[in-house]
Amino acid sequence: MESSTTQPASLPPKAFQLIPDDLETPPLTLGQLAWRRFRRHRMAIFGAILMILIVLYTFGGMLIFSEADANFVETGVRLQPPSLEHPFGTDTIGRDILVRTIYGGQISILIGLTAMVVELFIGVTIGALTGYFGGKLDSILMRLTEAVLVIPQIFLLLVMAKYFSQSIPNIQLLGRTFSGSVLVIIVVIGVTTWPYLARIVRAQFLSVKENDFILAARATGTSTYEIIFRHILPNSIAPIIVSATLSVAAAITLEAYISFLGLGVRPPTATWGNMLEGAYNYVESAWWLWFFPGMLIALTVLGINFLGDGLRDALDPHSRTT
Amino acid sequence: MDDAHPTPLDTPEPLVQVLDLKKYFPVRQGLIFEREVGSVKAVDGISFDIQPGETLGLVGESGCGKTTAGRTILGLYPLTSGSVMISGIQIDKAKKAEMQILRRKAQMIFQDPYASLNPRWTVSAIIGEPLRVHKLLPDVAARMEMVRELMFKVGLSPRLINRFPHEFSGGQRQRIGVARALASNPAFIVCDEPISALDVSIQAQVVNLLEDLQDQLGLTYLFIAHDLSMVRHICDRVAVMYLGVIVEIAERNELYENPLHPYTVALLSAVPIPDPKKNRSRRRIILTGDVPSPINPPPGCRFHPRCPVAQERKGALARCSQVVPEWRELAAGHWVACHEV
Amino acid sequence: MKPELLLEVKNLQTRFHIAEGTVHAVNGISFSLKFGETIAVVGESGCGKSVTMMSVLRLIPIPPGEIAAGQAFYLGRDLLQASEAEMEHIRGKEIAMVFQDPMTSLNPVLTIGRQLSETLQVHLGMDKQQAHQRAIELLDMVGIPDAARQLKDYPHQFSGGMRQRVMIAMALACEPSLLIADEPTTALDVTIQAQIIELVQHLREKLNMTVIWITHDLGVVAEIAERVIVMYAGFIVEEALVDDLYEEPRHPYTEALLAALPRIERRRDQRLRSIPGAPPNLLVAPKGCPFVPRCEYVIDRCLVEMPPLVQVGRDHRSACWVDLTTGKPR
Numbered sequence: 001m002e003s004s005t006t007q008p009a010s011l012p013p014k015a016f017q018l019i020p021d022d023l024e025t026p027p028l029t030l031g032q033l034a035w036r037r038f039r040r041h042r043m044a045i046f047g048a049i050l051m052i053l054i055v056l057y058t059f060g061g062m063l064i065f066s067e068a069d070a071n072f073v074e075t076g077v078r079l080q081p082p083s084l085e086h087p088f089g090t091d092t093i094g095r096d097i098l099v100r101t102i103y104g105g106q107i108s109i110l111i112g113l114t115a116m117v118v119e120l121f122i123g124v125t126i127g128a129l130t131g132y133f134g135g136k137l138d139s140i141l142m143r144l145t146e147a148v149l150v151i152p153q154i155f156l157l158l159v160m161a162k163y164f165s166q167s168i169p170n171i172q173l174l175g176r177t178f179s180g181s182v183l184v185i186i187v188v189i190g191v192t193t194w195p196y197l198a199r200i201v202r203a204q205f206l207s208v209k210e211n212d213f214i215l216a217a218r219a220t221g222t223s224t225y226e227i228i229f230r231h232i233l234p235n236s237i238a239p240i241i242v243s244a245t246l247s248v249a250a251a252i253t254l255e256a257y258i259s260f261l262g263l264g265v266r267p268p269t270a271t272w273g274n275m276l277e278g279a280y281n282y283v284e285s286a287w288w289l290w291f292f293p294g295m296l297i298a299l300t301v302l303g304i305n306f307l308g309d310g311l312r313d314a315l316d317p318h319s320r321t322t
Numbered sequence: 323m324d325d326a327h328p329t330p331l332d333t334p335e336p337l338v339q340v341l342d343l344k345k346y347f348p349v350r351q352g353l354i355f356e357r358e359v360g361s362v363k364a365v366d367g368i369s370f371d372i373q374p375g376e377t378l379g380l381v382g383e384s385g386c387g388k389t390t391a392g393r394t395i396l397g398l399y400p401l402t403s404g405s406v407m408i409s410g411i412q413i414d415k416a417k418k419a420e421m422q423i424l425r426r427k428a429q430m431i432f433q434d435p436y437a438s439l440n441p442r443w444t445v446s447a448i449i450g451e452p453l454r455v456h457k458l459l460p461d462v463a464a465r466m467e468m469v470r471e472l473m474f475k476v477g478l479s480p481r482l483i484n485r486f487p488h489e490f491s492g493g494q495r496q497r498i499g500v501a502r503a504l505a506s507n508p509a510f511i512v513c514d515e516p517i518s519a520l521d522v523s524i525q526a527q528v529v530n531l532l533e534d535l536q537d538q539l540g541l542t543y544l545f546i547a548h549d550l551s552m553v554r555h556i557c558d559r560v561a562v563m564y565l566g567v568i569v570e571i572a573e574r575n576e577l578y579e580n581p582l583h584p585y586t587v588a589l590l591s592a593v594p595i596p597d598p599k600k601n602r603s604r605r606r607i608i609l610t611g612d613v614p615s616p617i618n619p620p621p622g623c624r625f626h627p628r629c630p631v632a633q634e635r636k637g638a639l640a641r642c643s644q645v646v647p648e649w650r651e652l653a654a655g656h657w658v659a660c661h662e663v
Numbered sequence: 664m665k666p667e668l669l670l671e672v673k674n675l676q677t678r679f680h681i682a683e684g685t686v687h688a689v690n691g692i693s694f695s696l697k698f699g700e701t702i703a704v705v706g707e708s709g710c711g712k713s714v715t716m717m718s719v720l721r722l723i724p725i726p727p728g729e730i731a732a733g734q735a736f737y738l739g740r741d742l743l744q745a746s747e748a749e750m751e752h753i754r755g756k757e758i759a760m761v762f763q764d765p766m767t768s769l770n771p772v773l774t775i776g777r778q779l780s781e782t783l784q785v786h787l788g789m790d791k792q793q794a795h796q797r798a799i800e801l802l803d804m805v806g807i808p809d810a811a812r813q814l815k816d817y818p819h820q821f822s823g824g825m826r827q828r829v830m831i832a833m834a835l836a837c838e839p840s841l842l843i844a845d846e847p848t849t850a851l852d853v854t855i856q857a858q859i860i861e862l863v864q865h866l867r868e869k870l871n872m873t874v875i876w877i878t879h880d881l882g883v884v885a886e887i888a889e890r891v892i893v894m895y896a897g898f899i900v901e902e903a904l905v906d907d908l909y910e911e912p913r914h915p916y917t918e919a920l921l922a923a924l925p926r927i928e929r930r931r932d933q934r935l936r937s938i939p940g941a942p943p944n945l946l947v948a949p950k951g952c953p954f955v956p957r958c959e960y961v962i963d964r965c966l967v968e969m970p971p972l973v974q975v976g977r978d979h980r981s982a983c984w985v986d987l988t989t990g991k992p993r
Binding site for chain 2 (some may be wrong): 020021022023024027028030034060128211212213215216218219220221222223226231234235
């Protein structure tokens, strides 16, 4: 029925054992894998685009308007509704709201990012130490962490903001002037939010530490320093990135809340939050005072949260390729 | 070659010597400050030697302490008491510098091919780590060359040097683990269930590789496993563990053909043979009950509650349940701890 | 359907649609099961043995799974066409399944007694008293000592072997005609495995059960099976009575698998004959025989056409273009 050839030319001779294993698939790094997963998450892409637009708006806007424009008072046009000249209207002392949202946005986002960095630094260090070493160090530091968590954050923020914002002078940076209260807010937020990250990092360290490859590293004679920074930390990056991303949103919201209460960043430095403060008495009569900064805060937080969701799915260590 | 590979003729001394090794894990309870309320006696006094070039099998079921024993022997867990000597280094007394030397001379291959390789490192980083940590080669290029050589030796194409573990199959990952263990040119390798997580058709590949490497490099293995068929194939001598102690040790064929300890007998008879006719003609000894907890091992001989001999032979139970059996050499190289043999 | 057949599967095809593509898990398999038989389905991970049985019981999650074709006649009724309500009636009552990991199959927050009784009440309509009594009988039957007291215990209080016995008790609660055991002893120690195997052998005689035992362990197969089905890459490659399979395998995969096993009963130290390569990637649609890259007997035809499962002896079928007894093409 069929030809009786035994070995077709297309197959190598029966010497499989001599040819070492090769892979048929093209190289696929973990970064590529993560990007693939991220791409599939529609909300995450939406969040990413939203964030890009907002950043372009706030930081790109510098190229069109100067800071002087943001603080330019023109009492003649106080409380003007949105118009062609002032697309977002004007505020209680005649400043253009659009430009103020641009510069205010810069501060709000800056506060969010910097507070996140402070939180990252403290949280990762403490989380790594407690997670890796355990024992007495763990007990003491965890009690410290819990103590910080117990402090009502808003209360601390209010107290510190009230007492310190006056005493810290304005900061000159990159040719611009920032109220000293910005620094206070950053520090206070960073110092009160690190416990959340520390707990996450500790949990991650505890779990990664149990893997055989850590034991293998110890069996190889790898130093403790290397094990923490080259073995465990890279495998803990995912929840750290996600947590850090989401904490930017949390910090922005917090700043808005504090500034709204009048205890945050001091004028003339604008932030989205202290723009809301001024709007309190004009909720119905001059809706544009609170609407635009409020919208921007909401969109930013939304965008960051979607982004964070997408990152969480993309970096999820439980997914594996077949 | 070098001091890492003593040949049997030069050194009649064992490469590995374990004496009355114990490893206990404390059990802690307490709300704020934890107290030690008891301990898991994972390894409760084991002793054996391994000659250079030999493969000693350590078998037993879950909870017998064989994995803990392997790790404690390499100093990965601090031992509770006893002594371990590997290649002239006393683990229980060694200082930091000596331990670093040990890490070169003694290595480990792990069971889980998915958890034993750092998922974020490339193959070159994984296999090259021992070379880097111990500064065994002058520069990165020499290291990469060595990594390629090792990959080829274990049957992986050196072109895959920059790939990540997730791109490989289980059997291939296990071979990466073998390459890593070989990188520092060790004399002694503890193989902790290296094939249990692999498919049957792949197990043979890895076992053949381990055997070939042993022939080529003069390696000494401690082969920890629960698959008794594979152990018979690869090991020269076999030790049977139960609940933290070794109950029998003998040369390979002697153990399988002439098992003396009732647990060994039951264990061997429980292994299904891939031969239906032989299975039907066998007499199986089915043990009752489960393996007791290592927190509170039974008094006397630990096996007595499940031992068909202790339970059924007249007058045996009294002694078996109260007196710990002596470790005796009943035939050449064949040691057993049992009252009723 | 012939009257002595309990189960007849024809041309079953199951696929999974995942992001990376389509996994061809089961590629057109057909087999049948007589009343009172014990068959073993053996193969390595990814061969499709579990997916086959889960498909028959309609336990495959439908997206991403898809039963693309086939029929599964149970007592004359095609299970693949039955409604979910009908399947719920069959599962547990007429066809019972025992899985590998009893810890995840048992509800950790309910006592064993409660779980057993519920099954009995729901499927057999017993009242609480009757169910409780029957539960004690069942635990006794599977060899759990002090059954009445153990009913009040939770799954985590049992050891692995005991939990598996409880699973078997639950499976047998409604006296099913067919018991499907999916790697029930793989996670157990060898002495406990021996206990469970002995238990199942005893129960199948006592209750006259038909059993499908899924495993990768050729030793267990030799212990328990009367007939064996060997699967590879979603195909059945060989089917035979147990003695015939081990003495005279007629498919290169079976032959290679048996040669790769270390033999505990043999003294002579021979090198294991390993099978080169690895099981194929199921994301690629099968073309020709899937065993080609690892097979010693490959001929041209193997590359293009999947060999059908044909009779090669009494009660012995094999899917290969080459006749292993002669080494020549069929």
